[in-house]
Each structure stands twice: as structure tokens, then as C-alpha cells.
Amino acid sequence: MDLFEYQGKELLRKYGVPVPEGRVASTPEEAVAAARKLGGRVVVKAQVLIGGRGKAGGIKVARSPEEAGEVTDQILGMDVRGHTVKRVLVERAGDITDEYYCSFLVDRSERQFLGIMSAEGGVDIEEVAANDPEKITRVHIDPLLGISQFHARELVFGADIDRDARKEAIAILPKLYDAFVSLDASLVEVNPLVLTGEGRVMALDAKVSVDDSAGYRHPIFDELKTVHEVPEQERLAKEKGLTFIKLDGDVGIIGNGAGLVMSTLDVVKAAGGDPANFLDVGGGAGADVLSSALEVITSNSEVNSVLINIFGGITRGDLVAEGIIDALGRLEIKVPIVVRLDGTNAEQGRKMLADAPHEMLVTAATMLEGAEKAVELAGKGGE
Amino acid sequence: MAILIGNDTRLLVQGLTGREGSFHGLRNKKYGTNLVAGVTPGKGGSDVEGVPIFDTVREATTATGANTSMVFVPPPVAADAILESHDAGIEVIIAITEGIPAMDMARTVTHLRRGQRAAALIGPNCPGVISPGKANVGIIPGEVCTEGPVGLVSRSGTLTYQIVYELTQEGIGQSTCVGVGGDPIPGSDFIDVLERFEKDDLTKLVVLVGEIGGDAEERAAAWVKENMRTPVVAYIAGFTAPPGKRMGHAGAIVSGSQGTAAAKKEALEAAGIRVATNPTEVSAIVGELL
Numbered sequence A: 001m002d003l004f005e006y007q008g009k010e011l012l013r014k015y016g017v018p019v020p021e022g023r024v025a026s027t028p029e030e031a032v033a034a035a036r037k038l039g040g041r042v043v044v045k046a047q048v049l050i051g052g053r054g055k056a057g058g059i060k061v062a063r064s065p066e067e068a069g070e071v072t073d074q075i076l077g078m079d080v081r082g083h084t085v086k087r088v089l090v091e092r093a094g095d096i097t098d099e100y101y102c103s104f105l106v107d108r109s110e111r112q113f114l115g116i117m118s119a120e121g122g123v124d125i126e127e128v129a130a131n132d133p134e135k136i137t138r139v140h141i142d143p144l145l146g147i148s149q150f151h152a153r154e155l156v157f158g159a160d161i162d163r164d165a166r167k168e169a170i171a172i173l174p175k176l177y178d179a180f181v182s183l184d185a186s187l188v189e190v191n192p193l194v195l196t197g198e199g200r201v202m203a204l205d206a207k208v209s210v211d212d213s214a215g216y217r218h219p220i221f222d223e224l225k226t227v228h229e230v231p232e233q234e235r236l237a238k239e240k241g242l243t244f245i246k247l248d249g250d251v252g253i254i255g256n257g258a259g260l261v262m263s264t265l266d267v268v269k270a271a272g273g274d275p276a277n278f279l280d281v282g283g284g285a286g287a288d289v290l291s292s293a294l295e296v297i298t299s300n301s302e303v304n305s306v307l308i309n310i311f312g313g314i315t316r317g318d319l320v321a322e323g324i325i326d327a328l329g330r331l332e333i334k335v336p337i338v339v340r341l342d343g344t345n346a347e348q349g350r351k352m353l354a355d356a357p358h359e360m361l362v363t364a365a366t367m368l369e370g371a372e373k374a375v376e377l378a379g380k381g382g383e
Numbered sequence B: 001m002a003i004l005i006g007n008d009t010r011l012l013v014q015g016l017t018g019r020e021g022s023f024h025g026l027r028n029k030k031y032g033t034n035l036v037a038g039v040t041p042g043k044g045g046s047d048v049e050g051v052p053i054f055d056t057v058r059e060a061t062t063a064t065g066a067n068t069s070m071v072f073v074p075p076p077v078a079a080d081a082i083l084e085s086h087d088a089g090i091e092v093i094i095a096i097t098e099g100i101p102a103m104d105m106a107r108t109v110t111h112l113r114r115g116q117r118a119a120a121l122i123g124p125n126c127p128g129v130i131s132p133g134k135a136n137v138g139i140i141p142g143e144v145c146t147e148g149p150v151g152l153v154s155r156s157g158t159l160t161y162q163i164v165y166e167l168t169q170e171g172i173g174q175s176t177c178v179g180v181g182g183d184p185i186p187g188s189d190f191i192d193v194l195e196r197f198e199k200d201d202l203t204k205l206v207v208l209v210g211e212i213g214g215d216a217e218e219r220a221a222a223w224v225k226e227n228m229r230t231p232v233v234a235y236i237a238g239f240t241a242p243p244g245k246r247m248g249h250a251g252a253i254v255s256g257s258q259g260t261a262a263a264k265k266e267a268l269e270a271a272g273i274r275v276a277t278n279p280t281e282v283s284a285i286v287g288e289l290l
Helices: A005-014 A028-038 A065-075 A125-131 A149-158 A163-182 A212-217 A220-225 A232-239 A258-270 A287-298 A317-330 A346-354 A367-377 B019-031 B057-064 B075-087 B102-114 B158-169 B190-199 B216-227 B261-270 B279-289
Strands: A022-025 A042-046 A059-062 A088-092 A096-107 A112-118 A136-141 A185-196 A201-203 A207-210 A243-246 A251-255 A277-280 A305-312 A337-343 A361-364 B011-014 B035-039 B051-054 B068-071 B092-095 B120-122 B128-131 B135-138 B147-154 B174-179 B205-211 B232-237 B274-276
Touching (some): A005 A185, A028 A065, A059 A065, A065 A088, A096 A125, A112 A149, A112 B102, A163 A185, A212 B075, A212 B102, A258 A367, A258 B158, A305 A317, A305 B158, A361 A367, A367 B279, B011 B057, B019 B035, B019 B051, B051 B057, B075 B092, B102 B120, B147 B190, B158 B174, B174 B190, B205 B261, B205 B279, B216 B261, B261 B274
Parallel strands (some): A251 A305, A337 A361, B011 B068, B035 B051, B147 B174, B232 B274
Antiparallel strands (some): A022 A088, A042 A088, A112 A136, B128 B135, B128 B174
16 A cells, blocks of 8 residues: 555654654645644645656645645645545745655565665656666665664765765664564655755655555554545445456456456457456455456446456356356346356356356357457457 | 475475365365375364374474475464474475565565575465376366476466466476465565476476566576576466556556566567467467477
């Protein structure tokens, strides 16, 4: 789960990382009150879970509480690359002398933790990595030993951070690392880490991504999650234990296992169709899950056909068939449902479907045949 | 031979008394795997259909000579279970459990890889390992597999079944099929498994099944080019995945250009590996090369 900037900063503050004083606001009135409380010049920042808000006009400076209200009014409701702004963070503005980049993350390739630092902060770090790779310092950290002072020194001296900022930066890095580990984060990124006019070093932005698998030992994750907005169809799917992602096409897809579902999307695309979604019923799905999955998919009016591609391991073919038959009886299904069933109890399942004919039910012997039929029935076969 | 598991596998299941653990453990036994013990703290002295249960892995290994462990315990205690098996001298640990925090796995995997007696950890969040006709440890449906010369390594579960099924239908058998799992920090990656296949005399060709996210396929491609004489055929899922969208599990995150299916295909082909466009084509290419 990615956290909003204000959530990330609140957490980092708890671990001793200096962040500017600020308040979150979801109306112009709240922003005025926040600015008044903070006093002086403030920065109003759109809270979205995507980069590029600065360029989109989502960050503005206000000289008075009234102005803070005005710019908040402009920013709220703004669209930043498909994300609507629902909240702003109002922060005390300060003089910035220099901007740096630093992060800690799980390095999947090396199966270690990785600290990254650069003197080129406040810009797209991937661009820096591509154009000036020598300006980025990477230091691996043993997950069992944790961070030592020397790691922090290697990062700070390696990145050639200004003399004035070094001492504080070296002191902040272990705190950031502590936050990274203690929060079960997969990423803690501060871009920029700034040196202020008063010679202080602080985190001006924070991108914290936490590991949902560790939620059981972090009750706060549920609290943080409440402000995350999930599209209606995805929320409905999640409630029923399905992994669902909406896409733009018209061929609905249901499968078991992320890899097989991705592969199904690919073969539908190769057959000339456009998948309407990714839907993984997971392992060991029963009849009710299949039935719910069909309900979720067919609730999308753009769907013109559905392909159910199941290869049972833990999942049983007879239960899949039962779920499909249940959905066909329970829902008013107006689009063809192509079913391809293999694996555990598949023969039994195929017989159940043959014994319960329905005008919208089409069977396919293989995955490729299923994809071709679904695409053809969606009316896109010839394209 | 075969890799990781075979006729000399002596399996213990951590969590054999649980619903899933007993179902799959006994299914593995029925397949012909030599299931010698179960471990559930507090239930030592009991049995599951004649298989003795022990309180600790050390007791189980001492009493039964178990050399392989399957981990089927809930995520909060799974890393501990892996460490316990390693400490008791288990050589191959296959962790099926899904949802173990990455921090736990980072520490566990670091510890396992560092020891003088490095145990092979497969998983977590994986379907397991099968050496057809010899042993099955995990949840791969044994009936879709058949003995033969093709090794298979995959990050996915059901997609593995699909591809194995297609191979079997073409009359092409498998030496060992290994699901390494889709977690951010796997115990073994493609290279760890490819290394074993390269040394295995039964394996004449290897199928590598990848998916979007990370750079395991790219690294495997480079390794194959440098180190492998056994031919490799690949398949990658996720060409139609939109950038930045999560597709179900942690291994499948696309971040920018790196990690895309297209980038992986390119890297594999640059290493001289043929990449199939769909699961059916995998068996066709394998048939051609064998």
C-alpha cells in the first residue's frame, strides 16, 4: 500500500526524521485555519498517489491564510494524471538552500536492503539514474545487521552532499532506515531531502510504501487505508476475495492464479481482442467465488463477452461449474460466457456444464480456442 | 536423477495437522512421496493417518531422518518454521505459505544463504516442486505431469500447470518442475534452479516461465548465456499488463520500462533463448528442439 505524503511524514516524524510542520485539509476553510495556525508563508500541496503533481499545478505557495484558502480551492478536485485531489497538505514554507535525494528499499535482485543517495534531489531520480548514473550512490545493507554509521557516511560522502548538510544527513539516515524496517515498508523515499537557510536538514516530501502482508502486526495500516479510495468494482471484488483490476477492453476475463490470468490477457490480445479486466479468483475458489466473479465482471456494461479460463490445482472444476451454473440462474446474463476448464475434477465440471445448457454458455477445449471464441463473440474477431 | 526432490526424499510437513497441510501432505504421500513426519508444536505424539507428529523439527529429524520439509503454516509463524527446519539440518525447504512479510523473508533468506550448510529454500508463496514418478512436494497436480527430460522453473503457479499439461499432452515428460514463487524475496531464484538443472543428467532442456516485474528473467538470461549448455526455452506472461498496475501478487509489479514483458523477452532473446508467444507454443518449440 502506497501512503499519501502527509501519512508518510506523520510516520517519519515518529521515528525522529525532521519534517516541516503541517496540517492536512480537505476544504478551503480547513486550509485557511491550518495556515493561520502555522503562521507566515505556507505551501499547499495536493495529496495524490502519483508523481508529477508539481507540473500539474498541484503545489502552490500562499502568503496569507486567505490565499491558502484560495489556492486550496483551485487544487482540490484537480486531476493529476487520472488521480483526483481530495486533500491538501498545508505546510510552513522555508528557505531551501539545496535539495538531495535519499531512499531505502527492498532490493529484490540482491535479496538485501538498499540505501540510495544523490546530491541531485527534487528531480526525477530515474532520469538522474539514466543520464548521470555516477551521481547516484548505492549502499547495500545486510538485513540481519541493519544500518551502521559507516553506511550513512558512505551514502553521504559518496553522494558528495554539501559540507553544511553532512552532519545532519548522517544523523537522519539511520532514523529513516529505522522507519523503513519498523514499518515493514518496501520503500521509504525522501525526494527532496533539503538543507534549509537555517542550516537544518529535513524531509520535504515522503513516499512510503508498506507491505500489506505485514498488516497483521501493524494495526495502523487499517487506519491509513481508510482514506484510500478504490473504484467501486474493485472494492466489490475485494470484499469477495477476488483480485480485480479494470482495463479498457470489452472481453471480461476470469482465471485462477495471477500468472495464468496474465497469460490469458495476452492470448486474448493476440487473438485480436481487448481484455476488460484482470480477475484472479485465487487458489481453491469455491462455487460462491466463481458466481461472485461473474457478477462483478458482468456488472461492467462495456463487457461484450466473458472468458473463464481455469486450470484447477487446489481449485476444483466441479465447484467452478457449480458457480457458473449458479450465476447463470441467479443473474440476468446478456453476454456470452466462454468456459475453458482443465485440471482437478475438470471432467466432472465439464459434464455438469453440458448437462445445464444455457444460451449464453459456450465451452472451449483449450485456452487458445477459448480466447478466439471470446474475442469473436465480443464482435472483434475480424479486426 | 532429477533436482531437489526424488526417490531419496524423506519429507516432513510443518503444519501437517492443519486443513490445507493435511490435504496436500497426504496428497503428496498418495503420489508416492515418502512422507515420514509432521510437525505441530503441542501435538507431538499424535498422528495424521499413521504419519507421526512431533513438537519440533529436531525431534522429527532425529526420529525419522527427514531431509526435506514442506512449510504449510500461517504467515506470522512461517519464517520461524523455515529457520527451525534449517537449524535442524533439513536440506531442502519448500515453503508454500503465501503472505509472509518481506522483512521476515529478507532476514531469513540472508541467514540461509550465509551458513556453511546452505539449505535450499524454494518459495515462499510457491506451488512447490515435483519430480514426476519420484516425489511431489507441494500443490502441483501430479496427474498433469509425466516423467521425461524437460526441467521447468516458474514464478507462477497455475500457469506452470498449464504449460506442464501442454508438454504432457505432446508426450514430453519432465525431470523436475520447480515453482520458485512470486514473492519480492524468494529463497531461490531462476539462477539457483538453472544451476541445478545444468548439473542434472536427466534434464536435457529447461523451460523458464517468467512474468512481469523485477529483473529475475533478465539476470537469468545473462547467466544462461555465460554458463549453460542445456538449451532453454522461455515464456513470459504479462504483455498486456498496464504499467504500474498490480496484478495479484508482489512479483508482478511493473516499474517503468524495466520489468516489462517486452524488456524480458528482448533480454532472453539476446541471450539466444527462444521465447514462446503463448503456453501452447512452448510445447511446440520444446518438441522441435528435443
